[in-house]
Amino acid sequence: MQLQLISIVLILHCMEYTNCQHHGSRHRLHKQGSGVSSQGCQGGCQTCSVYNGCLTCKPKLFIHFIHDGMRQIGVCLASCPNGFYGTRSPDRNDCIKCGSECDSCFNRNFCLRCRAGSYLHKGKCMESCPDGLMPSDTKKECVPACPADCDSCQNSDTCTRCAPGHFLLHGQCHHVCPDEFEPNDSMECIPTVHCEVGEWSEWGPCSRSGKTCGFKWGEETRTRKVLQNPSPMGSPCPATSETRECLVKRRRCKPKGQRRGEKKKRFNLQEKENAESRRERKREREKETINLEDSESRNKTEHRRRRDQSRDAGTV
Template sequence: MTGASSACQQSGCLTCSDYNGWLSCRPRFFMHLERIGMKQIGVCMTSCPPGFHGNRSPERSTCTKCRSECDSCFTKNFCTRCRTGFYLHLGKCQESCPDGMVHSDAQRECVPGCPAECESCVNSESCTRCRPGLYQLSGRCYHVCPDDYEPNDELMECTPQVHCEVGEWSEWSPCSKSGRTCGFKRGQETRTRQVLQYPSPFGKPCPDISEIKECLVKRRKCPGGRRKTERNGRRSRNNRKDKESQE
């Protein structure tokens, strides 16, 4: 059956067929042929699907397939976006870019070559090697590394700064003097902490890892101190007696 049924008109169709679908479209609609198995069915659309461009004419407006390397196009010979693996340049999709230009995988386009600070690059946004004297970080080249990064002259890269990290303080030691804890009134107590992470050359240095403070103790004699004094006294008296007898 061929005619202008209400179903046709609601879909932008002017005339249609039970077998071939839409045969003609209303003004401002495009005729697009969709393949279903071994036959093609006409469909009326306000705009052509991806991979096709519209050809308008007073008699019939149709959708025409873009070139195989194009994702979308303005005309058959003027691409506006390329398929993966091709790069757009002056309306054409190419597998490689002309001299002085590099490809952008994100845009699928040929873009201006390496930035001035790059010696080599993947594309205009990502350097793989910087010019002498510059440091590389995430595809960019720097005269001075950004905050929280420091220059690595061996790799010529900006590397993250590493700051010193220390553990908790130990308990204060017993009050002592010259290694003894008795026989004095004033002494010192000490405490320490461990370095958990040593800093990089430009990182924050380590704080003090030991502290000393003065302390007072109740003065007491060391154990055995009195007997030792008595022995020393007897030894001194015996020495004097021996000396006198020799005279």
């Protein structure tokens, strides 16, 4: 009997508790739904509330919830932000959070980009890549190992050092350097440099055995400068001088003794002219001195004459 009474009390208490819970839930729903409206909503909202922002979105837009403490605020977006992917249904379109290792994703099970420290491989984010693959810090993906003939590489497309017997060019390894390239000591292909020369000079004087007289036929020469020396495999430099036959002026070459005599004669003649010039300058200086003395003498004579005239006038 006592056991039955206890059971009845528990049932009544439970019913009362249930009613209270139901009443509280309805009160909270009423409070949360307060202010629900379809008028004046902005940012793509179809319905909204003052407390929770967007509640439903216009067609084709995704609803995304931002947490503000215990409250979540809805916003309507044309596409979901990083770390979320979009799902569509007849009722509404939602932004769903990606897995913790994904920076962006196609769905919960397929990542498109990984967070720092992980590398993407077949939609999964991994801390280390499977065998035969290597991590790419630029792509943040697991990529194939170095290309063939590479000793080391930056990624699956770019070598930094080639295997022995190969030459590096623009991140690729070659058995033989391509046209217009040649290998250097560092096993790299560098551009081939060809020789460059300047323009020809004018033809020199026509002479034979160093003489410009006494013969009918002689030679004249012209030259040009090298502007760019070639690399080992570059085109060599062409000739930088060339000679052709020419006609020497028809005049008799004078003997050496005669040439020395003529040279001495010219020297003596020059010395004679210089001596005559010195004598002429000396005569000019003497003439100037005489003229100066005559002028001073005339001035003195005139001064005495005027003084005598003045004295005579005073006596009278």
